[in-house]
Amino acid sequence: MRFPNTAGTGTLWTVRGTMPLYPTMFCQFVVICCDNGDPLANELVCNCLGSLRSACTYACQLLEASFCLLCDGTACAAESVALVLCQLNGRRSQYHGGVIHRNGLLQVPLPNWLSVLAMRMHRETSAFGGTPPNHVLVNAYMPGQGILAHEDGPVYHPGVCILSLGASTVLNFWRKEAPGGSRSLDPEMSVLLMPRSLLVFLDDAYADCLHGIDEVVEDRLDPSICNLAVCGMETGMRLPRVGERVSLTVRRVKRVQRNLIKLA
Numbered sequence: 001m002r003f004p005n006t007a008g009t010g011t012l013w014t015v016r017g018t019m020p021l022y023p024t025m026f027c028q029f030v031v032i033c034c035d036n037g038d039p040l041a042n043e044l045v046c047n048c049l050g051s052l053r054s055a056c057t058y059a060c061q062l063l064e065a066s067f068c069l070l071c072d073g074t075a076c077a078a079e080s081v082a083l084v085l086c087q088l089n090g091r092r093s094q095y096h097g098g099v100i101h102r103n104g105l106l107q108v109p110l111p112n113w114l115s116v117l118a119m120r121m122h123r124e125t126s127a128f129g130g131t132p133p134n135h136v137l138v139n140a141y142m143p144g145q146g147i148l149a150h151e152d153g154p155v156y157h158p159g160v161c162i163l164s165l166g167a168s169t170v171l172n173f174w175r176k177e178a179p180g181g182s183r184s185l186d187p188e189m190s191v192l193l194m195p196r197s198l199l200v201f202l203d204d205a206y207a208d209c210l211h212g213i214d215e216v217v218e219d220r221l222d223p224s225i226c227n228l229a230v231c232g233m234e235t236g237m238r239l240p241r242v243g244e245r246v247s248l249t250v251r252r253v254k255r256v257q258r259n260l261i262k263l264a
């Protein structure tokens with residue numbers, strides 16, 4: 001399977017194996033936010049019901065349909081201008097929506113299939129503060145790959161939607177400042193990201209925490225994972241990361257540079 005051709009380079013992003021389709025899997029919607037200084041333990045975790053559920057399912061179907069189109073290598077090139085920025089520890093990342101410059105986003109319109117998805121997330125969640133998202137990061141992880149603890153930072157509006165496809169994973173959150181001053185090595189809270197789940201994290205979870213994914217080939221499900229029950233899992237289980245995981249991180253870069261001439 002191949003991802004969209006990258007701008008200019010002619011390099012194709014080749015993915016080993018095939019993108020699994022999950023036509024019948026449930027779609028989970030997890031919201032993590034902790035306004036008013038509430039501890040992370042008070043995060044809101046809910047199953048996706050009613051219209052939200054259908055929105056997520058729709059998004060996944062759309063996305064999977066898009067990936068299928070991309071697989072045959074024909075539909076993508078004209079529509080999608082993507083930029084491969086890094087191949088860190090094997091994880092591959094692809095940016096859509098433009099390059100982030102110190103003066104703001106040098107905006108390139110999102111490809112249509114991503115724009116529909118991003119607008120749907122905008123309409124159905126409160127993640128982007130009333131203004132549509134303009135940037136999507138696609139990350140592809142093989143088993144054993146992850147992402148170091150980091151914060152997404154002030155360049156984005158403090159709200160993120162992450163749609164997960166392929167293998168499951170666990171995303172950890174650490175408070176930047178644990179009580180007593182130093183940062184604990186143990187996550188304060190973790191979320192199991194099942195395929196076709198949509199994670200929305202906002203506010204304090206964005207601003208006061210680091211997040212990251214361990215570089216392991218299987219996840220040990222421990223009690224710090226806040227949504228085990230809704231995933232039908234139990235503490236103590238081990239969940240192998242079977243195959244590749246592809247995530248779409250949808251965000252809004254706060255500042256958009258409209259006058260490109262000024263940059264010269």
Ligand SMILES: O=C(O)CCC(=O)C(=O)O
Nearest residue numbers: 137139147152162247249
């Ligand atoms: O792949 C994920 O779920 C997390 C990605 C992430 O945190 C990022 O790209 O900033």
Ligand SMILES: [Fe+2]
Nearest residue numbers: 150151152211
């Ligand atoms: Fe991140």
